[in-house]
Amino acid sequence: MPPDVPLARLEVPDLEHGLREKLIRADRLRPGDRAAHSTTIYGVSLSGDMTDTVLGHAGNGYPDASIELDELTRVSLPWAGLEAVIGDVVDHHGDPVGVSPRTMVQNLVERFGALGLAPVLGFEYEVWVFEADAGRDLPLPARLARAGAMSDLVAELARRMAAIGHPLSAVRSEAHAGFIEVSIAHGPALHAADGAARARRYLAELCAERDLIASFMAKPFGGREGAAGHVHASLERDGVNLFAGGELTAEAAGFVAGLVDSLPDLTLMFNPHVNSFKRIDPRMWVPTSASWGYDDRRAACRVVLRPDASARVEHRRGGADANPYVSASAVLAGGIDGLERDLALPQPRLPSRRTVPVSLGEAIAAFEDSSFVDRLLPRRFAEAFAATRRAELARYRAWLDENITPFELARHVERA
Template sequence: MERPLARLEVPDLELGLREKLVHADRLRPGARAAHGTAIYGLSLADDMTDTTLGHAGNGYPDAAVELDESTRVDLPWRGIEAVIGDLVDANGDPVGASPRGMVQHLVERFGALGLEPVLGFEYETWVFEADRDDRRPGSLAHAVTIADLAAEFARRMAAIGHPLEAVRSQARAGFVEFSIAPSPALRAADGAARARRHLRELCAERGLVASFMAKPFGDREGAGGHVHASLERDGANVFAADERLSAVGARFVAGLVASLPQLTLMFNPHVNSFKRIDPRMWVPTTSSWGYDDRRTACRVVVRPETSARVEHRRGGADANPYVIAAAVLAGGVDGLERRLELPPPRTSRAVPVTLGEAIAAFERSRYVDRLLPRRFVDAFAATRRTELTLYEAWLDRTITDFELQRHVEHR
């Protein structure tokens, strides 16, 4: 008799979750699996970068994987179970490069202040036909196609305990937006990572491709990956008071504004990410905040107070959910711990405008070692440098259409 399979989902620095199918008895409750530390050096296209955990010198070793039983779910459309497991060290603690472990650690810092951060993820996604030669978003032929896709996606997310608040098609064909119901920070990041995976799988079943690329078209809007954040104490939202930011809410937002210039890389991790930044498309070019102001990086909503929050609008859909959650939490807890003062609304701070600038600002950030694990910082910066190097090498050997149109007839 064939043994059933189960899906192990392991957080990485790029996609959110990478998976492998194993025999179910190897993922039974209490079991420990193993996974290669090379996972923290993989790019979107599986280019390999050496990191302090996995490199040629140590042979890219495995590390133990500890299963989080709170994430175990049935996938009825697949007929299997899935569980998230994180790489851990000899003491059973998440390894330093783990973005999920980083979120856990930051949540604990909020707990020391008597607060629980709550996050809600909102994504814009391109959905296009898989058989199109140009690999560009194609029109979903009928409105019923979009509605049916959205309904099935919502059913699957509800089945795994991460219900959607809304799914809708944007003005252009193939452009879909969905938001996930808010939940405690780590659970929210798990849900966002799973949502991205499940939407891709669902689209593939139907001859479609779901892309979280930030800017596939130069003349169209990009795909955002916004994070809504609030704070709870004893189960009650304490982000606002009297229809204004509360003291803790103001310090949290002050931390977001102060940290964005140094943590831009965590919100915009690819060359393409920076092509989405365009104020004409309501994508902020500076670090700023404002009440219900979509032109700012941090849009504060205080009505009703029970759902008061800040919407961080800088991130693109291409950002890893765990990494972007950690960036929001790190900035927010820093504002609380250092009791930062909130500047006046729409006060702007410059942020990096290229991937190279973002890498440099990230590596010299004062948040390194104080709020972010050194091994994460080293691995994340190294993998971003690999992307930049590959892009620049491609650019050097590629003759663009712009060059040909301007010069070929004037040889």
């Protein structure tokens, strides 16, 4: 394509990163246009491996799908000199296909609306930033970006996110060089999820511009804390925060009860990879049980009661490697189930009688066997998400079978 042809950026939600982008001629991505994207978007892993799903598989030849643009998401990216718009996969009638996690968020928001409620979400991510040009022979900690490279990076990210209507509410350095926490301002659930997905992509691209690498890996270092991806949630009725005040309202209590009750079923949506479970460690304030508590960072659901809009519940199970649309859907599905079934809130810090999965294999089994998933989530999403997780676990097990680990060598080579 000639370099002088104006381009626009199509951003399509997937099951892994949050958003995948595609550059298209600007005159083919105008309001009212339909775009196209391969259905393989729901089967491609982080490293490019392919898994067949209900939409794209060997039997149908992995066809293109229609993309409907959401004009509310169209923004100008001044640093890139182009516009960007988010689009979702639809069928030939223009109806959602049921696999997109963004459509799932939208459908759950409408379910709250039927009760006269509006969910509000906020996202925070811990991110590792590495030097891209560091020698491969260096140990991983030595490749972390130095503090001097971080301050300007954070300031530029803040400028870019503010320019697209998703301002950051806070950024802070964590315990180690090259480790930061980014909080995106809270807002209506779908808008907030879009902001989280864009913040992840735009941070990765900004780092690449500066010979840095932004990593959302949950646990790259043994013996250190992992990278979290917490979701903060509250409910509004007629603009009033139902979490605000000195005690939980009935609706807020039901919402939290649903989060606690659903965690064993939905662990896969918060912890979607093999590495995700290496982050789970109560010594690092990562919950191992389904529980809640008042301003208690050891609990899975930390309830923060304040007199203003900052009152909320923080779901602390998710890692930074969780797709923001998927983790948002897990929070919304759990919350609406608690409201619709009028679940009673257990005592603070009292673990659920049901155990929370401790490995990817257990999480897949719990997800696939769950009646909750059948009730609350689109079947096509559940099937595609489980299929891609099973494929990931199979690749990991195949790698273990084919490779000799340092643990084995240290124990056996000179002692056999």
